[in-house]
Amino acid sequence: xxxxxxxxxxxxxxxxxxxxxxxxxxxxxxxxxxxxxxxxxxxxxxxxxxxxxxxxxxxxxxxxxxxxxxxxxxxxxxxxxxxxxxxxxxxxxxxxxxxxxxxxxxxxxxxxxxxxxxxxxxxxxxxxxxxxxxxxxxxxxxxxxxxxxxxxxxxxxxxxxxxxxxxxxxxxxxxxxxxxxxxxxxxxxxxxxxxx
Amino acid sequence: xxxxxxxxxxxxxxxxxxxxxxxxxxxxxxxxxxxxxxxxxxxxxxxxxxxxxxxxxxxxxxxxxxxxxxxxxxxxxxxxxxxxxxxxxxxxxxxxxxxxxxxxxxxxxxxxxxxxxxxxxxxxxxxxxxxxxxxxxxxxxxxxxxxxxxxxxxxxxxxxxxxxxxxxxxxxxxxxxxxxxxxxxxxxxxxxxxxx
DNA sequence: GTCTATAGGGAGATAGAC
DNA sequence: GTCTATCTCCCTATAGAC
Numbered sequence: 001x002x003x004x005x006x007x008x009x010x011x012x013x014x015x016x017x018x019x020x021x022x023x024x025x026x027x028x029x030x031x032x033x034x035x036x037x038x039x040x041x042x043x044x045x046x047x048x049x050x051x052x053x054x055x056x057x058x059x060x061x062x063x064x065x066x067x068x069x070x071x072x073x074x075x076x077x078x079x080x081x082x083x084x085x086x087x088x089x090x091x092x093x094x095x096x097x098x099x100x101x102x103x104x105x106x107x108x109x110x111x112x113x114x115x116x117x118x119x120x121x122x123x124x125x126x127x128x129x130x131x132x133x134x135x136x137x138x139x140x141x142x143x144x145x146x147x148x149x150x151x152x153x154x155x156x157x158x159x160x161x162x163x164x165x166x167x168x169x170x171x172x173x174x175x176x177x178x179x180x181x182x183x184x185x186x187x188x189x190x191x192x193x194x195x196x
Numbered sequence: 197x198x199x200x201x202x203x204x205x206x207x208x209x210x211x212x213x214x215x216x217x218x219x220x221x222x223x224x225x226x227x228x229x230x231x232x233x234x235x236x237x238x239x240x241x242x243x244x245x246x247x248x249x250x251x252x253x254x255x256x257x258x259x260x261x262x263x264x265x266x267x268x269x270x271x272x273x274x275x276x277x278x279x280x281x282x283x284x285x286x287x288x289x290x291x292x293x294x295x296x297x298x299x300x301x302x303x304x305x306x307x308x309x310x311x312x313x314x315x316x317x318x319x320x321x322x323x324x325x326x327x328x329x330x331x332x333x334x335x336x337x338x339x340x341x342x343x344x345x346x347x348x349x350x351x352x353x354x355x356x357x358x359x360x361x362x363x364x365x366x367x368x369x370x371x372x373x374x375x376x377x378x379x380x381x382x383x384x385x386x387x388x389x390x391x392x
Numbered sequence: 393g394t395c396t397a398t399a400g401g402g403a404g405a406t407a408g409a410c
Numbered sequence: 411g412t413c414t415a416t417c418t419c420c421c422t423a424t425a426g427a428c
Contacts, residue, residue: 022306189390194385
């Protein structure tokens with residue numbers, strides 16, 4: 001792994017744990033075992049490191065979800081929707097590094113870099129939404145999901161769960177069986193609420 | 197309003213907008229029209245200001261919810277649960293100042309002050325949960341809510357909505373009719389999912 | 393309680409040798 | 411690309427006069 005890649009990798013961890021302001025260039029340099037000024041040979045400034053970190057995280061995040069959807073293509077809409085949730089929350093790398101970072105900065109974007117990173121996040125959202133709405137509409141065509149419901153209402157609640165489970169998982173430090181139970185509780189009410 | 201109260205009031209706004217680290221003592225001092233060192237006549241340090249801010253926000257937040265529940269006592273469980281959500285998200289003060297602050301620091305507590313403020317937040321959660329579980333169990337006794345569901349599963353989904361709507365409202369900048377629509381979409385799937 | 397002045401430290405960033 | 415040395419700025423916090 002090149003120094004540049006190492007810097008991104010370690011900065012993702014630091015930014016997620018401490019936040020943007022509280023992550024100093026010195027700390028990043030220590031993690032990749034160089035001195036602070038050497039960072040500037042790889043990136044123009046701290047904002048550039050952050051931008052590259054966001055870019056990598058959103059790409060990996062979207063890739064993971066789209067791949068999971070692909071793999072579930074032969075299953076019912078119910079199973080696909082459940083799998084996407086389940087896989088997202090039982091994959092440790094996704095949960096511990098990408099997810100932590102993604103949600104911290106989606107929710108509370110540092111002022112100085114907001115303009116730069118908002119387009120990156122918006123793009124990732126659009127990719128996910130267009131993949132999910134297809135599955136929901138297929139489910140309605142199959143009569144798995146109540147066709148009387150607007151597909152956008154179903155998508156809205158699903159995305160609501162998808163996005164915010166992350167918040168709860170982190171907040172309550174849910175792992176293993178507890179996480180599984182939590183996911184199933186939330187899912188069961190959702191599915192009762194949309195099934196045909 | 198005393199200077200001390202002014203400091204808390206303005207610091208709540210600043211902390212919510214910029215976060216803990218990015219809110220400096222100088223900015224707080226400017227907002228209350230004194231010089232930075234004068235702040236130290238009122239509070240020991242920045243952490244103390246933050247602690248007092250959290251304390252005030254959690255108290256006002258819980259008070260508001262418990263009062264709303266009280267006022268809805270003569271209504272059905274369905275109406276009470278809906279009202280609590282609706283009132284919380286159509287009250288501007290709650291949404292713009294208390295909510296913004298509360299969720300920012302519930303989700304991403306600054307390292308240095310985490311140990312101090314976590315008990316404050318935990319207490320507020322417990323107060324809300326014990327009030328809500330009563331309403332849900334009443335609803336099951338009345339046959340409004342499916343008694344076959346565990347009341348804790350219902351509470352979990354309700355709290356999930358209650359807590360995380362805030363995240364979405366802020367993220368999508370939902371206001372007025374859009375917010376109303378969003379709330380109703382989420383509510384409709386939830387109620388379909390728990391009703392008898 | 394409020395001020396001016398300042399200590400002391402850490403931040404981001406740059407210059408220039410190797 | 412990496413380093414040492416350093417600049418400049420802003421931070422929290424304190425000393426001490428009024």
